[in-house]
Amino acid sequence: MNNVDVFDRISTLYNSFTKSEKRLADYILKERDQIMFMSITELAEKSKVGESGIFRFCKNLGLKGYQEFKISVAQSINSEENDTTRNIDTEILLNDSLEVLAGKVKQTNISALDQTYNLLDYEDLDKAVEKIITADRIRFFGIGSSLITAMEGQNKFLRVTNKAEVIIDSHFQVMTAAQMNEKEVAIIISYSGQTKDSIEVARMAKESGAFVIAITRFSKSPMTAYADVTLLCGANEGPLQGGSLSAKISQLYLLDVLYFEYFKKTFEVSKENKEKTARAVADKLV
Template sequence: MARRVKPSYIAATSFLFFRGTDMLDRITASLSSLAPAEQRVAKLVLADPRAFARLPVRELAERAHVSKPTVVRFCRSMGYDGLADFKLKLAGSVSEGVPFIHRSVDVDDKTGDVLVKVVDNAVAAFLQYRNAASTVALERAAEAITSTWRAGKRIEFYGAGNSGFVAQDAQHKFFRLGVTSIATSDGHIQVMSATLLGPGDCAVIISNSGRTRDLMDAAEITRKNGATTIAITASGSPLASACNIHLAADHPEGYDRYSPMVSRLLHLLVIDVLATCVALRIGPSLQPILQQMKENLRAKRYA
C-alpha cells in the first residue's frame, strides 16, 4: 500500500540543529565583494568557525596571512561592531546546544502537537535572530530615528497586508516614547506621504518578502527625496537593497503558502529592540512621562 503523504500548512524542514548556517551563508555570499585580504579571513571562518570564535586575533591574522587590523575590518564589513561582536555571534551560532526547529503542522495533529510546533518555530526564529542580527545596523537605525525626532522631522512606518499591522504596532510603540509618527498600509497614501518627505525625515518600511511593489515605490520616492529609509525585511530582497539601512529579518517559513506567523512575530521583535534602543537614547527625561501615562491610564481600569 502506498504511504499517504499528509498535507502541511507550514512549510518546514525536519528537526535539525542551527549551526550558524545563516551567518556562514551570508559570509559565503559576500566573498566576491570583499577585498582579497578580507576574503582570506572569510575563508578562515568558513573552514573552521568554532576555532575562529575562540582564537586570539594575533593567531587569526597569522593563519589568514593578513594583518590584525584586516581581521577587524572584515568583521565590520560583515556588519558587526568588531572582532569581539563577530566572535560572540559566531560562537552562539555554531553552538551545538541551540536547537533550530521549524516543523510542519499536519491536518491530523492534536492540539498539543500544534502548540509545541508553533511555539518551537517562534522560539527558534528568535534565537536565530539573536545570533545573526547586526548590532551595527540596529545602532544606525536607532540613531537615524532619534536624530529625526530631535530635529522635529517626520517619522513614518509603511507596511502592506500582514506587515501593515506591524507598522501600526511600531507607531504605537514609538508614540508612547513621545516620538510623533504615523503608520499607513495603503499604497496610494504611502506614495503621497513619501512624496512629502525630505532630508532629515525617516521612513521605516516593513515587508516579509521585500518584493511588494507598493512598498518598493514608496522606498524609491523616499530615497530620491533625500529622506532616510530603513527596511525591516529579508536579506537579498529588492527592498533590502533599495534602503539606506537594512535590518535583516530572515526565517525559514514560506511566505507564499499561507499567512505568515513567524515573520510577523520576528518583525514585532525587531520593532521592540529598535524602540528600546531609541528610548535609551532619549534618556532619563522619558521616565516621568511614562510614569504619568501609567497613572493616567489607571482610571480606565476597574479596581
Template sequence: MEENMGSGVFYSRVQEKLDSLSKKERETAEYMAAHQGQLIYASITELAELVGTSEATVTRVCGKLGYRGFQALKVSVARELVTPQEKIHEDLQPDAPAEAIIEKIFSSAIETLVMTQRAMDATAVKRSINALCSARRIVVLGNGNSGSIAMDAQHKLLRVGLDAHAYTDDHLQMIAVSSLTAEDVVLAISHSGSSRNAADAARLARERGATVISITNNGISPVSKLANIRLYTYSQETRYRTYAISSRMAELTIIDTLYTGVALKMGEQAIDNFEALEKALIVKKY
C-alpha cells in the first residue's frame, strides 16, 4: 500500500530534482517518496529489487538528492516521520513506569530469540561449524554496534584454541583480509547488512578465496549477498532507531551456538584448551 506523503524536506528534495534524473533514477526517487515508511526498514539491496534497479542507481539517487548515502537518507526520512521521543522507543512514553520498560524490553528480546531460533537454518549452522573448525585463520568483522559482537566471537573462539581475531577498524579489516587464502574464514557481522566496511572486506576476502559467513538481520543485503554461508536474526526492532537493541541478543546467541558446536566437534582438543585456560587464568582471581 502506498504512503502518499506529499510534504516534508525529503519529498521536496525529490520534487526539485526529478527533472534532472534519468528514467531509472526518477522511478527510484518517486518510489522512495511514495513509500517512506517502508523505506526506513529496507536495505539498499531490497529497495533496488523492489524498484527493479541496481544498488549503484540507488546510491546515485541518494547523492543527487543531497545525501551522503542510503543510510543517511533513511535517517533523515525517519527524523521527519517521528517525534524525538519515538527515536528512543516508539512504544514507550517519557513517563513510562519502570515496570513497563522492563516488560517491553524483555518481551522484545525474548520474541527476537524465539523468532530467530525458529528460523535458524541447521544446514547453514553445520556448514559454519565445519568451516570454523577447519580454518587456518578466522577474521571477525564488526563496525559500530556490531563491534562488541565481533569481540565476543573472538573471545569465544580463542577459548577453544582457534586462531581468531576481531577487527572493528575499517582499515585494519582490509589489511587483515588482504592476506587470507582459501584455508581461512571471515565472520562478517552487520545487523543491517548494509555496512560498507563489512561489505568491502567481505568482497576482498571472497576474491582471496576465503569462506565468508555472514550474520545479518533477515533479508537480502550487500553483506549477505557476498557470503558463502548466511545466518540470520529475526527481530522486530522499533522503526526509527539507527541501532539495534534486541537483535544483539540474537547475534550473541548465534555466536554461542557456533562456539558450542565447534567445541563439541573439536572434542578432546577443546577440553585440553579449556583446562589450559583455567590454569592460565587462575592467577587472575582471588
C-alpha cells in the first residue's frame, strides 16, 4: 500500500471501531489541525477516551504508538495543504451557482480517485489478477447501484474473455455462489460491505472454494470477512448519498486497473478476442 493518508485510513476502518473509538475518530477528523500539537493526555481529556484506548486506536491504524500517529497526522495535513482538490469545500449548498456546483462535483470525484489510488495494495491487486487469469469463470456480483458497477465489470472483461458473467437477480446470485468451485473467481461489489445479500453471496462463494475479491470502502466489514482479497475504494458516501457517482467512479477505477493488468498479462489472446468482439458489434452501428 502507498503512503496512506491517516485520515483516509480512519475513514476506511471506521465501521469496525468500537463506540469509544468512533468517538475518538470523530474528534480527530473534526479537529485534525490541532491533534499534532496535543499530548496523549490532552487528547484523552478532550475526546473523552482513555489514554489506553487512544494507544489501542493507534495500533489499529497500523502505527507503533501515539508519537508515530502525530507524525502521520502532520504528514497528512501537509499533503492536504499541497493538494488543491482537498482545499475546496465539496458540500453542495442551496445557494451555490451552477458554476460552483459543477466545480464541487468535479473535485469530489477527483478526490475519490486520489484516495482510492492511495489505498491501492499492489500485492493484492497482482494476486487478484493472477487468479482471474487462471480461473475458468469470473462472476461479478452486486446489489442495487453496485449491480450496475458489476454489470460494467462484465461488459469490460467480456470484450477480451468469454469467462465473464454477471448475475442480476439476488436469489440467482446466492444460488450461483453456492455452486461455484475452486477454479472460479467471485468479484463482489458493495460500498458498505454490510448488504445482507452481498454478505451471503461472499459466504457461499467462499465455502464453495471460489476465490473471493471484495470491492468496498471499508477494510473490515461482514463481507470482507469472507474475502481472499479486499480492494478499497476511497469515496466517502453519506447515508443519503446511496449510489453516488464518486463511489461508482472509485469502483470502476479498481475494475479498470484489474482489466488493464489482465489485458497486459494475456496480451495476445486478449488482443485477438477484443478484435473479435469489436467486429461482432460493428453491424450494430449506423
